[in-house]
Amino acid sequence: MFHDRSPIYLQIAEGIKNDVLSGALEEDSQVMSTNQYAAFYRINPATAAKGFAQLVDEGVLYKRRGIGMFVSPDARARLLAERRERFFAEVVAPMLDEAKRIGIGVDEIVKHLGEK
Amino acid sequence: MSIEIRGLTVRYGGTVAVDNVDLDLESGKIYGLLGRNGSGKTSLLSAIASYRKPYAGVVRIDGAEAFENPRVARRTCFIRDTLDLSDSDRLRAALDLAARLRPTWDGAYAAHLIEVFDLDPRKRVSALSRGQRSAFGVVLGLAARTPLTILDESYLGMDAVARTLFYRELLADYLEHPRTIILSTHLIEEVADLFERVVIMDRGRVIVHDETDALRGRGVTVTGPFAAVTDFVAGHPILGEQTLGDVRAVTLDGRFGPDEIARGEAAGLSFGPIGIQDLFVHLTSQPLEASR
Numbered sequence: 162m163f164h165d166r167s168p169i170y171l172q173i174a175e176g177i178k179n180d181v182l183s184g185a186l187e188e189d190s191q192v193m194s195t196n197q198y199a200a201f202y203r204i205n206p207a208t209a210a211k212g213f214a215q216l217v218d219e220g221v222l223y224k225r226r227g228i229g230m231f232v233s234p235d236a237r238a239r240l241l242a243e244r245r246e247r248f249f250a251e252v253v254a255p256m257l258d259e260a261k262r263i264g265i266g267v268d269e270i271v272k273h274l275g276e277k
Numbered sequence: 278m279s280i281e282i283r284g285l286t287v288r289y290g291g292t293v294a295v296d297n298v299d300l301d302l303e304s305g306k307i308y309g310l311l312g313r314n315g316s317g318k319t320s321l322l323s324a325i326a327s328y329r330k331p332y333a334g335v336v337r338i339d340g341a342e343a344f345e346n347p348r349v350a351r352r353t354c355f356i357r358d359t360l361d362l363s364d365s366d367r368l369r370a371a372l373d374l375a376a377r378l379r380p381t382w383d384g385a386y387a388a389h390l391i392e393v394f395d396l397d398p399r400k401r402v403s404a405l406s407r408g409q410r411s412a413f414g415v416v417l418g419l420a421a422r423t424p425l426t427i428l429d430e431s432y433l434g435m436d437a438v439a440r441t442l443f444y445r446e447l448l449a450d451y452l453e454h455p456r457t458i459i460l461s462t463h464l465i466e467e468v469a470d471l472f473e474r475v476v477i478m479d480r481g482r483v484i485v486h487d488e489t490d491a492l493r494g495r496g497v498t499v500t501g502p503f504a505a506v507t508d509f510v511a512g513h514p515i516l517g518e519q520t521l522g523d524v525r526a527v528t529l530d531g532r533f534g535p536d537e538i539a540r541g542e543a544a545g546l547s548f549g550p551i552g553i554q555d556l557f558v559h560l561t562s563q564p565l566e567a568s569r
Contacts, residue, residue: 163470165552168490196452203448205307207473208490 162202169204173212178221181236182244188232192222278352278425278457279304280325284334287320294320296481297334302459302474304339304424307451309472309489310461313561317481318461319357322427325459326355338425351380353425356418358433360410364403368396368413379421386450387420393442407434415443419450427459444468466554475553479561489553496556497533500526501546509541516559528559 163169180186195213199206213230216222221236260270280302287295295317302308312318323329325336327343327350336343343349362371368391376382391398394412405413411433418428432440448471451458462468469475469489477485485492496516499506506525517528528551533541538548551559
Protein backbone atom coordinates (compact mmCIF):
# COMPACT_ATOMS: atom_id res chain seq x y z
CA MET A 162 0.00 0.00 0.00
CA PHE A 163 2.54 2.59 1.15
CA HIS A 164 6.21 2.51 0.31
CA ASP A 165 9.03 3.17 2.69
CA ARG A 166 10.95 5.81 0.79
CA SER A 167 8.99 8.95 1.61
CA PRO A 168 6.88 9.99 4.61
CA ILE A 169 3.53 8.16 4.70
CA TYR A 170 1.61 11.34 5.52
CA LEU A 171 2.66 12.78 2.14
CA GLN A 172 1.63 9.55 0.39
CA ILE A 173 -1.78 9.74 2.12
CA ALA A 174 -2.26 13.36 1.04
CA GLU A 175 -1.24 12.50 -2.53
CA GLY A 176 -3.63 9.53 -2.64
CA ILE A 177 -6.60 11.60 -1.48
CA LYS A 178 -5.77 14.36 -3.97
CA ASN A 179 -5.75 11.78 -6.77
CA ASP A 180 -9.18 10.55 -5.61
CA VAL A 181 -10.50 14.11 -5.69
CA LEU A 182 -9.06 14.66 -9.19
CA SER A 183 -10.47 11.42 -10.54
CA GLY A 184 -13.87 12.17 -9.03
CA ALA A 185 -13.78 9.11 -6.76
CA LEU A 186 -14.15 11.60 -3.91
CA GLU A 187 -16.79 14.21 -4.69
CA GLU A 188 -16.74 17.77 -3.45
CA ASP A 189 -18.53 18.25 -0.13
CA SER A 190 -18.49 14.51 0.48
CA GLN A 191 -17.21 13.23 3.82
CA VAL A 192 -13.84 11.47 3.95
CA MET A 193 -12.94 8.65 6.34
CA SER A 194 -12.08 9.61 9.91
CA THR A 195 -8.40 9.28 10.83
CA ASN A 196 -9.20 6.24 12.96
CA GLN A 197 -11.12 4.56 10.14
CA TYR A 198 -8.29 5.36 7.78
CA ALA A 199 -5.66 4.05 10.23
CA ALA A 200 -7.59 0.81 10.79
CA PHE A 201 -8.21 0.29 7.08
CA TYR A 202 -4.62 0.88 5.94
CA ARG A 203 -3.05 -0.46 9.18
CA ILE A 204 -1.06 2.61 10.02
CA ASN A 205 -0.59 4.65 13.16
CA PRO A 206 -3.51 7.10 13.57
CA ALA A 207 -1.12 10.00 14.26
CA THR A 208 0.43 9.46 10.82
CA ALA A 209 -3.02 9.46 9.21
CA ALA A 210 -3.97 12.59 11.15
CA LYS A 211 -0.86 14.36 9.87
CA GLY A 212 -1.78 13.56 6.26
CA PHE A 213 -5.30 14.90 6.78
CA ALA A 214 -3.99 18.01 8.54
CA GLN A 215 -1.78 18.70 5.55
CA LEU A 216 -4.84 18.56 3.25
CA VAL A 217 -6.76 20.93 5.55
CA ASP A 218 -3.78 23.33 5.44
CA GLU A 219 -3.79 23.17 1.64
CA GLY A 220 -7.53 23.77 1.51
CA VAL A 221 -8.35 20.40 -0.09
CA LEU A 222 -10.35 19.30 2.96
CA TYR A 223 -12.29 21.26 5.55
CA LYS A 224 -13.46 20.32 9.02
CA ARG A 225 -16.96 20.39 10.39
CA ARG A 226 -16.68 20.44 14.12
CA GLY A 227 -17.92 17.23 15.72
CA ILE A 228 -18.89 15.68 12.39
CA GLY A 229 -15.70 15.07 10.45
CA MET A 230 -13.74 16.15 7.40
CA PHE A 231 -15.11 16.94 3.96
CA VAL A 232 -13.77 17.69 0.48
CA SER A 233 -13.67 21.46 -0.15
CA PRO A 234 -16.15 22.71 -2.78
CA ASP A 235 -13.39 24.12 -5.00
CA ALA A 236 -10.83 21.37 -4.32
CA ARG A 237 -10.99 19.72 -7.72
CA ALA A 238 -10.61 22.95 -9.70
CA ARG A 239 -7.68 24.06 -7.57
CA LEU A 240 -5.90 20.72 -7.79
CA LEU A 241 -6.43 20.67 -11.55
CA ALA A 242 -4.88 24.13 -11.93
CA GLU A 243 -1.95 23.08 -9.76
CA ARG A 244 -1.38 19.82 -11.65
CA ARG A 245 -1.63 21.51 -15.03
CA GLU A 246 1.10 23.90 -14.04
CA ARG A 247 3.22 21.05 -12.79
CA PHE A 248 2.60 19.12 -16.00
CA PHE A 249 4.42 21.68 -18.12
CA ALA A 250 7.24 22.21 -15.62
CA GLU A 251 7.80 18.59 -14.63
CA VAL A 252 6.72 16.54 -17.65
CA VAL A 253 7.00 18.71 -20.77
CA ALA A 254 10.16 20.68 -19.90
CA PRO A 255 12.36 17.60 -19.23
CA MET A 256 11.02 15.98 -22.41
CA LEU A 257 12.02 19.05 -24.45
CA ASP A 258 15.46 19.06 -22.80
CA GLU A 259 15.99 15.43 -23.80
CA ALA A 260 14.66 16.08 -27.32
CA LYS A 261 17.11 18.94 -27.78
CA ARG A 262 20.00 16.78 -26.51
CA ILE A 263 19.33 14.09 -29.11
CA GLY A 264 18.40 16.42 -31.95
CA ILE A 265 14.63 16.01 -32.13
CA GLY A 266 12.98 19.25 -33.18
CA VAL A 267 9.68 20.60 -31.85
CA ASP A 268 8.14 20.12 -35.31
CA GLU A 269 8.96 16.44 -35.23
CA ILE A 270 7.37 16.11 -31.76
CA VAL A 271 4.23 17.93 -32.88
CA LYS A 272 4.01 15.67 -35.95
CA HIS A 273 4.42 12.60 -33.77
CA LEU A 274 1.70 13.78 -31.39
CA GLY A 275 -0.58 14.60 -34.32
CA GLU A 276 -0.42 10.96 -35.38
CA LYS A 277 -1.58 9.74 -31.94
CA MET B 278 1.69 7.15 30.89
CA SER B 279 4.63 9.41 30.19
CA ILE B 280 8.16 8.23 30.84
CA GLU B 281 11.16 10.34 31.77
CA ILE B 282 14.55 8.62 31.81
CA ARG B 283 17.61 10.46 33.10
CA GLY B 284 21.19 9.23 33.17
CA LEU B 285 20.05 5.61 33.15
CA THR B 286 22.81 3.03 33.36
CA VAL B 287 22.22 -0.71 33.67
CA ARG B 288 25.19 -2.98 34.34
CA TYR B 289 25.73 -6.70 34.62
CA GLY B 290 29.00 -7.01 36.50
CA GLY B 291 31.54 -5.29 34.28
CA THR B 292 29.24 -5.17 31.25
CA VAL B 293 27.41 -1.91 30.61
CA ALA B 294 24.10 -2.82 28.93
CA VAL B 295 22.52 0.66 29.05
CA ASP B 296 24.94 3.55 29.00
CA ASN B 297 23.81 6.84 30.56
CA VAL B 298 20.56 7.15 28.59
CA ASP B 299 18.27 10.20 28.64
CA LEU B 300 14.91 9.61 26.97
CA ASP B 301 11.40 11.06 27.13
CA LEU B 302 8.41 9.05 25.95
CA GLU B 303 5.06 10.80 25.73
CA SER B 304 1.78 9.38 26.90
CA GLY B 305 -0.57 7.56 24.53
CA LYS B 306 1.77 6.83 21.63
CA ILE B 307 3.03 3.59 20.09
CA TYR B 308 6.81 3.48 20.21
CA GLY B 309 9.05 1.10 18.30
CA LEU B 310 12.31 0.23 20.04
CA LEU B 311 14.82 -0.98 17.48
CA GLY B 312 18.31 -2.31 17.91
CA ARG B 313 20.49 -5.27 17.10
CA ASN B 314 20.80 -8.21 19.46
CA GLY B 315 22.74 -7.13 22.54
CA SER B 316 22.17 -3.41 21.92
CA GLY B 317 20.48 -3.00 25.32
CA LYS B 318 16.79 -3.03 24.35
CA THR B 319 15.67 -5.60 26.90
CA SER B 320 17.78 -4.01 29.66
CA LEU B 321 16.26 -0.60 28.95
CA LEU B 322 12.74 -2.06 28.95
CA SER B 323 13.46 -3.99 32.17
CA ALA B 324 14.49 -0.76 33.85
CA ILE B 325 11.40 1.10 32.56
CA ALA B 326 9.20 -1.71 33.90
CA SER B 327 11.16 -1.75 37.21
CA TYR B 328 12.16 -5.38 36.71
CA ARG B 329 15.72 -4.24 37.22
CA LYS B 330 17.14 -1.59 39.55
CA PRO B 331 19.18 0.99 37.65
CA TYR B 332 22.90 1.02 38.44
CA ALA B 333 22.67 4.79 38.08
CA GLY B 334 20.03 7.28 36.98
CA VAL B 335 16.28 7.28 37.32
CA VAL B 336 13.07 6.30 35.51
CA ARG B 337 10.07 8.49 36.32
CA ILE B 338 6.60 7.50 35.21
CA ASP B 339 3.99 10.25 35.24
CA GLY B 340 6.50 12.15 37.36
CA ALA B 341 6.95 9.50 40.07
CA GLU B 342 10.06 7.37 40.50
CA ALA B 343 9.12 3.99 39.07
CA PHE B 344 11.31 1.60 41.01
CA GLU B 345 9.42 -0.29 43.76
CA ASN B 346 6.40 1.93 43.28
CA PRO B 347 3.30 -0.29 43.52
CA ARG B 348 1.01 2.30 41.94
CA VAL B 349 3.19 2.37 38.83
CA ALA B 350 3.63 -1.41 38.83
CA ARG B 351 -0.14 -2.06 38.73
CA ARG B 352 -0.44 0.17 35.69
CA THR B 353 2.52 -1.32 33.84
CA CYS B 354 2.62 -4.59 31.93
CA PHE B 355 5.95 -5.96 30.69
CA ILE B 356 5.81 -9.04 28.49
CA ARG B 357 9.19 -10.64 27.95
CA ASP B 358 10.50 -13.88 26.55
CA THR B 359 10.03 -15.93 29.74
CA LEU B 360 6.40 -14.72 30.15
CA ASP B 361 7.23 -14.88 33.90
CA LEU B 362 5.17 -18.07 34.16
CA SER B 363 6.23 -21.52 35.22
CA ASP B 364 6.09 -24.29 32.65
CA SER B 365 3.55 -26.30 34.64
CA ASP B 366 0.98 -23.46 34.72
CA ARG B 367 -2.13 -23.94 32.65
CA LEU B 368 -3.09 -21.00 30.41
CA ARG B 369 -6.50 -20.79 32.13
CA ALA B 370 -4.80 -20.31 35.53
CA ALA B 371 -2.42 -17.69 34.13
CA LEU B 372 -5.39 -15.76 32.69
CA ASP B 373 -7.26 -15.95 36.03
CA LEU B 374 -4.21 -14.65 37.86
CA ALA B 375 -3.80 -11.75 35.43
CA ALA B 376 -7.49 -10.89 35.92
CA ARG B 377 -7.01 -10.72 39.70
CA LEU B 378 -3.82 -8.64 39.53
CA ARG B 379 -4.88 -6.15 36.88
CA PRO B 380 -7.69 -3.70 37.59
CA THR B 381 -7.74 -2.88 33.85
CA TRP B 382 -7.96 -6.55 32.66
CA ASP B 383 -10.61 -7.25 30.00
CA GLY B 384 -11.64 -10.91 30.24
CA ALA B 385 -13.89 -10.84 27.18
CA TYR B 386 -11.10 -9.36 25.08
CA ALA B 387 -8.67 -12.00 26.40
CA ALA B 388 -11.13 -14.71 25.33
CA HIS B 389 -11.37 -13.09 21.88
CA LEU B 390 -7.57 -13.07 21.52
CA ILE B 391 -7.28 -16.69 22.70
CA GLU B 392 -9.64 -17.55 19.86
CA VAL B 393 -7.84 -15.38 17.29
CA PHE B 394 -4.52 -17.09 18.05
CA ASP B 395 -6.19 -20.49 18.29
CA LEU B 396 -4.81 -21.24 21.77
CA ASP B 397 -6.20 -23.92 24.09
CA PRO B 398 -6.58 -22.54 27.65
CA ARG B 399 -6.51 -26.09 29.10
CA LYS B 400 -2.93 -26.55 27.92
CA ARG B 401 0.13 -26.07 30.10
CA VAL B 402 2.73 -23.44 29.21
CA SER B 403 5.24 -26.27 28.62
CA ALA B 404 3.01 -27.69 25.86
CA LEU B 405 3.08 -24.51 23.76
CA SER B 406 5.20 -24.13 20.64
CA ARG B 407 7.56 -21.15 20.46
CA GLY B 408 5.04 -19.21 18.38
CA GLN B 409 2.09 -20.10 20.63
CA ARG B 410 4.08 -19.02 23.64
CA SER B 411 4.68 -15.63 22.02
CA ALA B 412 1.00 -15.39 21.08
CA PHE B 413 0.02 -16.09 24.69
CA GLY B 414 2.34 -13.27 25.76
CA VAL B 415 0.50 -10.96 23.35
CA VAL B 416 -2.83 -12.04 24.92
CA LEU B 417 -1.54 -11.25 28.42
CA GLY B 418 -0.06 -7.94 27.26
CA LEU B 419 -2.99 -6.59 25.26
CA ALA B 420 -5.85 -7.81 27.50
CA ALA B 421 -4.15 -6.21 30.52
CA ARG B 422 -5.00 -2.82 28.91
CA THR B 423 -2.47 -1.17 31.21
CA PRO B 424 -1.71 2.50 30.56
CA LEU B 425 1.88 1.39 29.93
CA THR B 426 2.26 -1.81 27.92
CA ILE B 427 5.71 -3.09 27.00
CA LEU B 428 6.12 -5.98 24.57
CA ASP B 429 9.69 -7.23 24.19
CA GLU B 430 10.19 -9.07 20.87
CA SER B 431 6.73 -10.57 21.23
CA TYR B 432 6.72 -12.02 17.72
CA LEU B 433 9.51 -14.59 18.24
CA GLY B 434 8.61 -17.90 16.63
CA MET B 435 5.33 -16.58 15.22
CA ASP B 436 4.73 -17.34 11.56
CA ALA B 437 3.79 -14.58 9.11
CA VAL B 438 0.06 -15.17 9.62
CA ALA B 439 0.29 -14.97 13.42
CA ARG B 440 2.39 -11.80 13.20
CA THR B 441 -0.15 -10.18 10.91
CA LEU B 442 -2.93 -11.08 13.38
CA PHE B 443 -0.82 -9.64 16.20
CA TYR B 444 -0.23 -6.31 14.44
CA ARG B 445 -3.89 -6.07 13.41
CA GLU B 446 -5.16 -6.72 16.96
CA LEU B 447 -2.62 -4.34 18.46
CA LEU B 448 -3.67 -1.46 16.22
CA ALA B 449 -7.41 -2.14 16.52
CA ASP B 450 -7.24 -2.25 20.32
CA TYR B 451 -5.01 0.81 20.49
CA LEU B 452 -7.54 2.78 18.38
CA GLU B 453 -10.29 1.79 20.86
CA HIS B 454 -8.15 2.20 23.97
CA PRO B 455 -5.22 4.55 23.35
CA ARG B 456 -2.32 3.94 25.74
CA THR B 457 1.46 4.04 25.82
CA ILE B 458 2.81 0.99 24.05
CA ILE B 459 6.48 0.15 23.55
CA LEU B 460 7.26 -2.66 21.17
CA SER B 461 10.80 -3.86 20.61
CA THR B 462 11.65 -5.56 17.35
CA HIS B 463 14.17 -5.99 14.63
CA LEU B 464 11.56 -6.88 12.02
CA ILE B 465 11.29 -3.21 11.20
CA GLU B 466 9.79 -3.24 7.78
CA GLU B 467 6.62 -5.13 8.71
CA VAL B 468 5.66 -3.05 11.78
CA ALA B 469 7.10 0.40 11.12
CA ASP B 470 3.71 1.69 9.89
CA LEU B 471 2.25 1.11 13.37
CA PHE B 472 4.84 3.17 15.22
CA GLU B 473 4.27 6.85 15.79
CA ARG B 474 7.86 7.22 16.95
CA VAL B 475 10.98 5.12 16.76
CA VAL B 476 13.86 4.79 19.22
CA ILE B 477 17.02 3.14 17.91
CA MET B 478 19.60 1.74 20.35
CA ASP B 479 23.17 0.85 19.55
CA ARG B 480 25.68 -0.46 22.08
CA GLY B 481 23.71 0.69 25.09
CA ARG B 482 22.99 4.18 23.81
CA VAL B 483 20.00 5.80 22.11
CA ILE B 484 21.22 6.96 18.70
CA VAL B 485 17.88 7.99 17.16
CA HIS B 486 14.57 9.13 18.61
CA ASP B 487 12.25 10.56 15.98
CA GLU B 488 8.87 10.35 14.30
CA THR B 489 8.76 7.20 12.20
CA ASP B 490 7.62 9.20 9.20
CA ALA B 491 10.64 11.48 9.49
CA LEU B 492 12.92 8.46 9.01
CA ARG B 493 11.26 7.54 5.72
CA GLY B 494 13.36 9.10 3.03
CA ARG B 495 15.86 10.44 5.56
CA GLY B 496 18.70 8.47 4.00
CA VAL B 497 19.72 9.03 0.41
CA THR B 498 22.06 7.26 -1.98
CA VAL B 499 24.04 9.45 -4.38
CA THR B 500 25.47 7.67 -7.43
CA GLY B 501 27.64 8.97 -10.27
CA PRO B 502 31.18 9.66 -11.51
CA PHE B 503 33.70 9.27 -8.67
CA ALA B 504 34.94 12.87 -8.58
CA ALA B 505 31.46 14.43 -8.89
CA VAL B 506 30.07 12.26 -6.07
CA THR B 507 33.05 12.97 -3.83
CA ASP B 508 32.61 16.68 -4.45
CA PHE B 509 28.88 16.67 -3.81
CA VAL B 510 28.83 14.66 -0.59
CA ALA B 511 31.67 16.55 1.12
CA GLY B 512 30.61 17.60 4.60
CA HIS B 513 27.67 15.16 4.91
CA PRO B 514 27.67 12.20 7.32
CA ILE B 515 28.43 9.11 5.20
CA LEU B 516 26.76 5.84 6.20
CA GLY B 517 28.13 3.57 3.52
CA GLU B 518 29.74 3.55 0.11
CA GLN B 519 30.57 1.36 -2.86
CA THR B 520 32.87 1.95 -5.78
CA LEU B 521 32.89 0.15 -9.12
CA GLY B 522 35.44 1.46 -11.58
CA ASP B 523 34.81 5.18 -11.87
CA VAL B 524 31.30 4.96 -10.40
CA ARG B 525 30.84 5.75 -6.75
CA ALA B 526 27.63 5.23 -4.73
CA VAL B 527 27.47 6.89 -1.31
CA THR B 528 24.69 6.52 1.24
CA LEU B 529 24.19 9.60 3.40
CA ASP B 530 22.20 10.41 6.49
CA GLY B 531 20.36 13.48 5.34
CA ARG B 532 17.98 15.02 2.88
CA PHE B 533 18.61 17.37 -0.02
CA GLY B 534 16.34 20.15 -1.22
CA PRO B 535 15.05 20.27 -4.82
CA ASP B 536 17.69 22.88 -5.75
CA GLU B 537 20.56 20.73 -4.50
CA ILE B 538 19.16 17.70 -6.31
CA ALA B 539 18.83 19.70 -9.54
CA ARG B 540 22.44 20.86 -9.17
CA GLY B 541 23.55 17.27 -8.56
CA GLU B 542 21.61 15.92 -11.51
CA ALA B 543 23.15 18.57 -13.75
CA ALA B 544 26.54 17.24 -12.64
CA GLY B 545 25.52 13.72 -13.73
CA LEU B 546 24.49 12.36 -10.32
CA SER B 547 21.42 10.30 -9.55
CA PHE B 548 19.60 10.18 -6.22
CA GLY B 549 17.70 7.33 -4.59
CA PRO B 550 15.92 7.28 -1.24
CA ILE B 551 16.59 4.45 1.21
CA GLY B 552 13.98 2.77 3.42
CA ILE B 553 13.83 2.58 7.20
CA GLN B 554 15.29 -0.93 7.29
CA ASP B 555 18.33 0.13 5.26
CA LEU B 556 18.75 3.29 7.32
CA PHE B 557 18.64 1.18 10.49
CA VAL B 558 21.24 -1.25 9.14
CA HIS B 559 23.55 1.61 8.15
CA LEU B 560 23.15 3.47 11.45
CA THR B 561 23.75 0.41 13.61
CA SER B 562 26.70 -1.01 11.70
CA GLN B 563 28.96 1.99 12.09
CA PRO B 564 32.34 1.48 13.72
CA LEU B 565 32.36 2.70 17.32
CA GLU B 566 34.57 5.72 16.59
CA ALA B 567 32.29 7.05 13.83
CA SER B 568 29.13 6.81 15.90
CA ARG B 569 30.49 8.47 19.04
